[in-house]
Amino acid sequence: MYFKLFMIILINFCIFIYSASANNALINYQIIDYAIPLSLTSVSGNPESGQKIVISREGNCLACHQIPNIVDKFQGNIGPSLAGVGNRYTMGELRLRLVDPYVINSKSLMPAFYKNQNLIRVDKKYTGKSILTAQQIEDVISWLATLKN
């Protein structure tokens, strides 16, 4: 009797722990002057992996942006060209534009890449997850910062 009860509680506990970890909690960040000045992670961004994320389905940035540094026939033009963004913005400003562009323009078509709450009817595959992880954000912006011309 007590064993059964114990097992039920144990199983429930495991499910609780599992679901809490599946809802990958996001790192807190601070917005100052339309920028997120501090890195989201302790490992500094890797521009090479950043470029891969930008091109691949993970970031899918080419769906909306033209990036002249990348050779690809099919580049969208919904957002502004990313040529020279490294000159236009600081790292902190780039970070905010990826993490939560709605702070700058609440009607933005650009998705918030580091947001997992207050979203409606999210596909089950993606519920509780942000589009990119904190490290991926750091990687992407470290590559964007190299876009100077």
Place this chain on the structure above:
Amino acid sequence: MSFYNVIIFILFLIYSLNVFSQETLNNKLYEKPYANNALKSGKYFAREETRNIELDEFENPGMIWVERGKDLFNLQDGENNSSCALCHKGDTNSLLGVAASYPKVYKNQLINLEQKINMCRKNNMNLPKYKLESNNLLSLSSFVSYISKGVPMNVSVAGKAEKYFKKGKEIFYQRIGQMNLACNQCHDEIAGSYLRAEKISQGHINGFPSYLMRWEGIASVHRRFQFCNNQARAQPLEIGHNDYNALQLYVAWRGNGLPIETPSVRR
């Protein structure tokens, strides 16, 4: 001025304000993103090769479904040996223009053309319903729409349809999915821009059922909605869902006036 005068004056003021705000709300409700002379069918946004395939009926692969639909329309089936053609007197004349008015309210329920065809089978022919999105059902709806080729879309959003229209409009403007995008953000605000290799159209449905090359088959409006939901990484609804019907009504109304072009061809 007596006390009663003041009361009556205030009541009248409240009443007229109410009427006024109701009216402005209604004006807003029926505001169209595209004026009639700015409406553009999806084929103008498609690539030239694709458009040429659509316009050439011998090459248009959607015509296979239309032909099959015509055969099914005339097929006598079941215990009663009945067919669509028996009730609808041949084909072309009696159903001319009908497709342009769907979705439509029928017995307090909004239904689309596919659902109407299934109701005919069940209630009038005593035959089982076709599965939604099945080849047979889409063949029939393609044929019935093809009969009305060139007839301007003309759905009604008045009377009993109004509440579905409002619901559909709400869905059209609601941001959804991990990408947090609403239909209007792509199809009203940036039509003509490129999403990757795809030129975004105004999102009209006058060419449905539509042949999609990527699926090598014909697709209903609801299947297209599912696909657009996927792009926003939103949970799609089931084909035939009431909310998709409401959305279909709103989207059809946005494009009222565009001629039916079934079967359209897209990438």
